[in-house]
Amino acid sequence: MTTTLEHHHPASRLRTVLESAAAEDGTLPPLDGELVRAMALPDDLPETLGIAEVADLTGITAHTLRYYERIGLLAVARDAAGRRTYDRAALGRVMFITWLRLSGMPIASVTRYIELVQAGPHTSDERLALLLAHRAAVVSHLRDLQAALAVVDYKIAAYGGTCGS
């Protein structure tokens, strides 16, 4: 019990590729690596981007991007004037973080993961374990949602009949 649908908006940008590949009924075809790579990045990006551009691309507000950086979730380079400059790798990190957040991973866990990446390749076991554990949580959540959706559908179908609750 703790699912909020309210911040969908970050997903919207990232999801455009998926939507173009989605079937009419809203079901999503199973994603393979190619599709994931396809939604990764447009090719005509400048070398570095400002915070507003990243915000625009990812759907994460500039405020939130700064917040992420403040809590140590994200390191970003600066230009001579002290402004944040996101290169391609940084943008990729933002997008990956967004996916993790979107899949319901708590910020603390995302931070942990990022720390492990920073720490070097010898942490790959723990990283993988973290991802696998999270995967199980996501699958479980998916299952809950599908069940709940079935209940809602049942209720919808029951309209016209009596509906005590």
Added chain:
Amino acid sequence: MTTTLEHHHPASRLRTVLESAAAEDGTLPPLDGELVRAMALPDDLPETLGIAEVADLTGITAHTLRYYERIGLLAVARDAAGRRTYDRAALGRVMFITWLRLSGMPIASVTRYIELVQAGPHTSDERLALLLAHRAAVVSHLRDLQAALAVVDYKIAAYGGTCGS
């Protein structure tokens, strides 16, 4: 997932939903144990239950049940001593609320729905609209989750290779 809605009362439907959902994948973290209890109602229920029994059956804590009542989400009868007594209908309401919450509906919307039910049958149009809107939100959330899962899976599969983020 959606099909053949029998004209039985919700509890039996919930059980079948659980079974079909549980058959899909083996893993279930602790939160899902509570979910299971929420769905699998024993048939030999007493006429009325105390708050602890409802908490036990639904996985909602007594504290939260009282909270729900405080905010007007749930009306519950009392016995002579002032204790809450949940009859079968009340239990059904608790379970339905649980499903709505689980599907990510904000408490405010659940409250609105319950108010509409209370208001009488002439509100069924608005109720249905609310449910349909919520259904769309759930489907959208499901799609996000599936996409995010694919990204995570992609990352998992990429382990052993280089993983920049």
Added chain:
DNA sequence: GTAGGTCTTCGAGCGCACTCGAAGCCAGGG
């Protein structure tokens, strides 16, 4: 009669994830 457990109310506190606002710096245009 008293100890223990379960219930009651009420209000306050917490954790998470933002979200906002104020005050100031800095580059470019008119």
Added chain:
DNA sequence: CCCTGGCTTCGAGTGCGCTCGAAGACCTAC
């Protein structure tokens, strides 16, 4: 030269959904 507009920092505020604790009522067992 100054104005505008976007960036910076920092701290504080917001909203949601619980979650907890204190103080007291009441039933049951011993």
